[in-house]
Amino acid sequence: MNNYYDILKKEYDIDKKVIDFVNSCQxxxxxxxxxxxxxxxxxxx
Numbered sequence: 225m226n227n228y229y230d231i232l233k234k235e236y237d238i239d240k241k242v243i244d245f246v247n248s249c250q251x252x253x254x255x256x257x258x259x260x261x262x263x264x265x266x267x268x269x
Contacts (some may be wrong), residue, residue, distance in 0.1 A: 233239055
């Protein structure tokens, strides 16, 4: 199992791609959430 993971890591740089993907998803969510908060605040006033 460990060897397989090492090969993946070496061959495809999986770690970096996955981490970048997760980070971009988090950024997208943060943007959407702050936009949603702004709309909610605006509707309350």
